[in-house]
Amino acid sequence: MKARVLIRPKxxxxxxxxxxxxxxxxxxxxxxxxxxxxxRMVELDVPDASRIxxxxxxxxxxxxxxxxxxxxxxx
Amino acid sequence: xxxFPGSCDExxxxxxxxxxxxxxxxxxxxxxLRAADAIVIPGGFSYGDYLRAGxxxxxxxxxxxxxxxxxxxxxxLGICNGFQVLCEAGLLxxxxxxxxxxxxxxRQVELVVENxxxxxxxxxxxxxxxxxxxxxxxxxxxxxxxALDELESNGQVLLHxxxxxxxxxxxxxxxxxxxxxKNVFGLMxxxxxxxxxxxxxxDGGKLFESLVAHVDALQPA
Numbered sequence: 001m002k003a004r005v006l007i008r009p010k011x012x013x014x015x016x017x018x019x020x021x022x023x024x025x026x027x028x029x030x031x032x033x034x035x036x037x038x039x040r041m042v043e044l045d046v047p048d049a050s051r052i053x054x055x056x057x058x059x060x061x062x063x064x065x066x067x068x069x070x071x072x073x074x075x
Numbered sequence: 076x077x078x079f080p081g082s083c084d085e086x087x088x089x090x091x092x093x094x095x096x097x098x099x100x101x102x103x104x105x106x107x108l109r110a111a112d113a114i115v116i117p118g119g120f121s122y123g124d125y126l127r128a129g130x131x132x133x134x135x136x137x138x139x140x141x142x143x144x145x146x147x148x149x150x151x152l153g154i155c156n157g158f159q160v161l162c163e164a165g166l167l168x169x170x171x172x173x174x175x176x177x178x179x180x181x182r183q184v185e186l187v188v189e190n191x192x193x194x195x196x197x198x199x200x201x202x203x204x205x206x207x208x209x210x211x212x213x214x215x216x217x218x219x220x221x222a223l224d225e226l227e228s229n230g231q232v233l234l235h236x237x238x239x240x241x242x243x244x245x246x247x248x249x250x251x252x253x254x255x256x257k258n259v260f261g262l263m264x265x266x267x268x269x270x271x272x273x274x275x276x277x278d279g280g281k282l283f284e285s286l287v288a289h290v291d292a293l294q295p296a
Contacts, residue, residue: 062130
């Protein structure tokens, strides 16, 4: 089954990439955008979606600095 | 000296070690540490820094042996990417994040010795200032506040950047930390690039000299 894992810097951890994007948006006329966080996405096709959490804890994310969210796209 | 695919400072680091002792390269697929007295994990971009710096290297066969070696008290020094690998492997506390300025920094910095009573700093005195280069993009040391307090009170912050010289936004100007047993140490600056006065400073040699003195002190007379 196909799944996506969204990984982003934990709340409270400075995200200079997000800040830079946030500062760039008003220059293009997009005002009022706040709390931009830049992370990454991992797409997977897995036999058993119940094990993705374990994969995140061990490899896909570093739980000390990153939060992850698992989305099952297609069963 | 461990070499991963993508390591790039192992030759300089090997040369630095050889100024003080015998040293040889181990490949990432090796499982036998050949009775080494100390292990150095050099800088570079192990496995292309894919996913996160150091994230893949920690699963290599040689790292299983390094983990056992470290857990049995053997001294392990991680430089730059080696520091990142040791953090990802859970052998050192904390993590390295992208530099606050989002840029690659390459410059000479001054490091202040906080704790000289370890295998890696015993040739130094408290407060000694070492001039050593940094060169990295992912060097901002992070640990939760309580963990930072604990590191400081346990004397695990062996080196910090001199005032005003923090190149990457590291928490509390931390340049290098050890585990609580003080036998595993990681730092972002590159002592192996500062072992010859020809390159402007030989201060980095102090760390290799310390490590060798530590090993020598353990040998039966």
